[in-house]
Amino acid sequence: MPSTKDKQKRPVVVVTGMGVVTSLGAGKTENWEKLTAGLSGVKTISRFPTDNLKTKMAGTVDFLDVEPYSTAALSERLADLASEEAVGESGIGKRGDFPGPLFLAVPPIEIEWPHRLEVAAASRGNASVGYADLLREAATGKFAAMHDRFQLGSVANTIADKFGTKGSPISLSTACASGATAIQLGVEAIRRGETDTALCIGTDGSVNPESLIRFSLLSALSMWSGEPGAAAKPFSKNRDGFVMAEGAGALVLESMESALARGATILGVVEGCGEMADAFHRTRSSPDGKPIIGCIRNALNDAGLTPDDIDYINPHGTGTPENDKMECLGVTTVFGERASKIPISSNKSMVGHTLSAAGAIEAVFTLLTLRNERIPPTINYKVPDPAIQLDVVPNTARDAKNLRHAISSSFGFGGQNVSLVMGLEPA
Amino acid sequence: MAEAEAWITGIGIVSCLGEGPDAHWNALNASRPQADTNTLAPYIIHPLAPVDFDKQIPKKGDQRQMEPWQRTGAYAAGLALDSAGVKGNTAILSNMDMIVAAGGGERDLAVDANIMTGMPTAADPGAWLNERLMSDLRPTLFLAQLSNLLAGNISIVHGVTGSSRTFMGEESAGIDAMRIALSRIAAGQSSIALVGGAFNADRPDHLLIKEFGGYNLKDTFAPVWDRGPKGGLALGSFGAFLVLEERSHADARGAKRIAKLSAVLSDRSNRKPGQVSATLEQLWQKLAGRLKAGSHAVITGASGAEPATGEERAFYAKHPDVPVRASGTFIGHADEPQFAMNLALAALAIGRGTLFPPCDESGVERPMQGSLAQAVVASVGHAWGEGLALVEAGP
Numbered sequence: 001m002p003s004t005k006d007k008q009k010r011p012v013v014v015v016t017g018m019g020v021v022t023s024l025g026a027g028k029t030e031n032w033e034k035l036t037a038g039l040s041g042v043k044t045i046s047r048f049p050t051d052n053l054k055t056k057m058a059g060t061v062d063f064l065d066v067e068p069y070s071t072a073a074l075s076e077r078l079a080d081l082a083s084e085e086a087v088g089e090s091g092i093g094k095r096g097d098f099p100g101p102l103f104l105a106v107p108p109i110e111i112e113w114p115h116r117l118e119v120a121a122a123s124r125g126n127a128s129v130g131y132a133d134l135l136r137e138a139a140t141g142k143f144a145a146m147h148d149r150f151q152l153g154s155v156a157n158t159i160a161d162k163f164g165t166k167g168s169p170i171s172l173s174t175a176c177a178s179g180a181t182a183i184q185l186g187v188e189a190i191r192r193g194e195t196d197t198a199l200c201i202g203t204d205g206s207v208n209p210e211s212l213i214r215f216s217l218l219s220a221l222s223m224w225s226g227e228p229g230a231a232a233k234p235f236s237k238n239r240d241g242f243v244m245a246e247g248a249g250a251l252v253l254e255s256m257e258s259a260l261a262r263g264a265t266i267l268g269v270v271e272g273c274g275e276m277a278d279a280f281h282r283t284r285s286s287p288d289g290k291p292i293i294g295c296i297r298n299a300l301n302d303a304g305l306t307p308d309d310i311d312y313i314n315p316h317g318t319g320t321p322e323n324d325k326m327e328c329l330g331v332t333t334v335f336g337e338r339a340s341k342i343p344i345s346s347n348k349s350m351v352g353h354t355l356s357a358a359g360a361i362e363a364v365f366t367l368l369t370l371r372n373e374r375i376p377p378t379i380n381y382k383v384p385d386p387a388i389q390l391d392v393v394p395n396t397a398r399d400a401k402n403l404r405h406a407i408s409s410s411f412g413f414g415g416q417n418v419s420l421v422m423g424l425e426p427a
Numbered sequence: 428m429a430e431a432e433a434w435i436t437g438i439g440i441v442s443c444l445g446e447g448p449d450a451h452w453n454a455l456n457a458s459r460p461q462a463d464t465n466t467l468a469p470y471i472i473h474p475l476a477p478v479d480f481d482k483q484i485p486k487k488g489d490q491r492q493m494e495p496w497q498r499t500g501a502y503a504a505g506l507a508l509d510s511a512g513v514k515g516n517t518a519i520l521s522n523m524d525m526i527v528a529a530g531g532g533e534r535d536l537a538v539d540a541n542i543m544t545g546m547p548t549a550a551d552p553g554a555w556l557n558e559r560l561m562s563d564l565r566p567t568l569f570l571a572q573l574s575n576l577l578a579g580n581i582s583i584v585h586g587v588t589g590s591s592r593t594f595m596g597e598e599s600a601g602i603d604a605m606r607i608a609l610s611r612i613a614a615g616q617s618s619i620a621l622v623g624g625a626f627n628a629d630r631p632d633h634l635l636i637k638e639f640g641g642y643n644l645k646d647t648f649a650p651v652w653d654r655g656p657k658g659g660l661a662l663g664s665f666g667a668f669l670v671l672e673e674r675s676h677a678d679a680r681g682a683k684r685i686a687k688l689s690a691v692l693s694d695r696s697n698r699k700p701g702q703v704s705a706t707l708e709q710l711w712q713k714l715a716g717r718l719k720a721g722s723h724a725v726i727t728g729a730s731g732a733e734p735a736t737g738e739e740r741a742f743y744a745k746h747p748d749v750p751v752r753a754s755g756t757f758i759g760h761a762d763e764p765q766f767a768m769n770l771a772l773a774a775l776a777i778g779r780g781t782l783f784p785p786c787d788e789s790g791v792e793r794p795m796q797g798s799l800a801q802a803v804v805a806s807v808g809h810a811w812g813e814g815l816a817l818v819e820a821g822p
Contacts, residue, residue, distance in 0.1 A: 131536055281583070
């Protein structure tokens with residue numbers, strides 16, 4: 001029987017259930033088929049008018065019926081769907097009685113324009129409408145449901161109630177690293193021995209006009225005007241920004257001891273987590289790459305592995321000029337001469353950048369890559385960047401035997417960086 | 428394996444009472460709440476006392492990149508690092524973990540009002556909304572609104588880079604930030620952490636969310652226990668950060684250990700009648716064995732919102748020998764940072780060995796005889812989430 005403790009004598013943390021929803025579809029099967037076929041989920045936005053916008057495409061999830069749309073409502077539905085798949089696969093607990101805590105990466109919840117305008121319309125009576133009018137209208141009590149809907153903890157509360165997770169659910173944000181932070185919090189809780197299992201989710205359904213415009217004003221988004229599916233171009237010389245997208249990834253983490261005891265199928269191991277914050281700038285990485293380098297090294301150290309042990313990299317790979325350049329610097333520094341030989345492919349080239357969900361979705365895809373011995377490509381790689389000498393698995397998926405350990409990295413605005421090391425067997 | 432002890436070695440607080448421990452302690456002992464009934468009338472708020480932000484955020488460029496909630500938080504974080512004696516100590520700050528409890532940031536009220544006013548007459552409302560947002564939103568406003576950018580700004584201004592996590596979710600975010608930071612230190616996963624948050628009450632958009640649920644206090648100020656059957660919370664602007672440190676880490680650098688954080692417990696009752704007080708009782712029983720008769724008290728973040736505060740009042744009625752103090756009467760209610768603030772006030776009281784006097788004529792707060800060695804910090808979210816923490820004096 002394998003040891004259920006790692007090299008640091010901590011409980012080994014395994015994955016016993018995974019669920020995923022992206023613009024490619026719902027569930028692991030559909031996502032994996034399309035991901036390895038090199039298909040894109042990015043399309044022209046149909047949810048709202050895009051007149052006067054510089055970016056008109058996104059990886060929206062349009063196949064779920066969420067009315068009325070809000071970031072909170074869609075993020076909740078996505079998290080629910082991914083969790084159904086993950087919890088169902090793990091077979092842990094009983095329906096509505098998940099025996100551990102919830103860690104949920106979720107976009108910051110706020111009142112959105114349709115709701116603000118609904119209250120404004122109800123308050124009409126003045127030629128001009130301001131917050132005093134909204135407050136007067138809110139005081140009628142007619143919009144009480146909006147209080148609960150727009151609490152920042154509302155999505156986690158609903159998911160906790162439905163799945164019966166234990167204790168106070170944690171909603172968290174480390175911007176684009178949020179999904180990885182949710183997993184890290186679960187790993188830490190299991191290692192502390194507080195719980196045998198944790199439900200870790202990253203979800204994001206925030207493609208609405210104001211969110212899109214905010215990123216647009218920061219010059220972060222691709223303004224590609226051609227076929228939408230060709231917009232996300234990570235590591236290419238003509239990359240021009242990321243493509244906003246929606247989705248959710250959910251993982252049931254469990255101590256190996258607990259998983260073995262109940263005869264659960266072990267899908268993979270979360271071997272190590274690393275993080276390091278960047279103090280350089282609100283939206284840009286430190287030019288020396290130290291935080292990214294330190295983050296990856298911390299994850300390797302936590303896993304008790306060396307750079308030579310890594311066989312696949314699932315990068316942040318957003319397709320912004322800045323990120324891909326800095327990530328290349330980080331990978332090249334950590335992995336040295338091997339850097340150009342390790343396959344590194346960006347899921348975001350196909351599903352877009354799912355923001356708060358990305359770290360969790362990419363953790364699911366990373367384990368699927370190891371399990372299926374097949375590496376999804378970086379699509380839209382037509383114009384190589386001579387400054388980025390990496391094996392980005394261009395355009396076509398590739399079979400790869402004996403992938404032992406992989407690293408998945410996420411780097412967020414605000415300088416929050418997280419890397420996860422995953423494998424099929426304990427390190 | 429024995430759990431490591433976590434101590435509060437730094438306190439950074441700023442509120443309507445001023446900044447720093449002495450300003451707060453003196454105001455609490457004077458029993459004179461400060462509330463503003465004019466600025467956002469009929470709503471009552473507790474605005475931030477005047478602050479010279481240059482003292483903790485020296486670069487004007489950094490200040491311009493933040494809206495008030497972030498400036499307040501970055502300021503309080505700096506006070507905490509100063510208090511712990513680690514400001515500028517790169518070796519420690521680069522290994523310091525950070526958990527911030529944060530809500531969302533300020534909106535541009537003029538932009539919002541302009542859109543709400545013009546929308547009904549716009550020929551093509553969707554296109555017009557896009558046009559207005561594209562041209563009227565400041566590019567950097569987003570960074571002031573993002574929940575995780577308070578932590579980001581603290582990294583930039585103060586160089587805290589060991590790790591950075593932001594918890595959202597109103598009052599519970601503040602409780603769980605402390606719970607996770609304590610658990611990590613106790614288990615040897617962390618040796619020093621900066622934990623807290625900030626809130627700006629002077630925001631109609633914050634009032635709006637609360638007003639949807641009918642939670643705001645209006646017209647007449649009263650202590651939190653004495654706000655009538657409808658109750659009401661008065662939002663307060665404040666920032667509160669603590670430095671939590673593993674005992675031997677603190678001792679090795681000769682830090683002053685202010686008080687020991689012995690436990691943080693959180694839960695989320697279903698808020699059916701009686702469930703809040705039952706949940707508080709369950710959490711209390713987990714601490715009861717450690718409480719010494721006659722030398723402990725409760726410092727609570729009771730908001731004044733009903734039915735939450737009524738349930739809390741009922742819980743204390745079952746523990747008539749325990750003195751209770753609600754800081755909200757003085758500084759108002761701030762969702763995310765109130766737990767950190769009350770831990771800070773508890774640490775101050777423990778450090779001084781005495782509790783501040785009652786500020787309530789409804790009978791909940793009663794004088795404490797004797798000295799104070801233990802404080803239980805309580806939190807009952809205005810709509811959900813309950814928590815207790817134990818702060819103790821120690822050798």
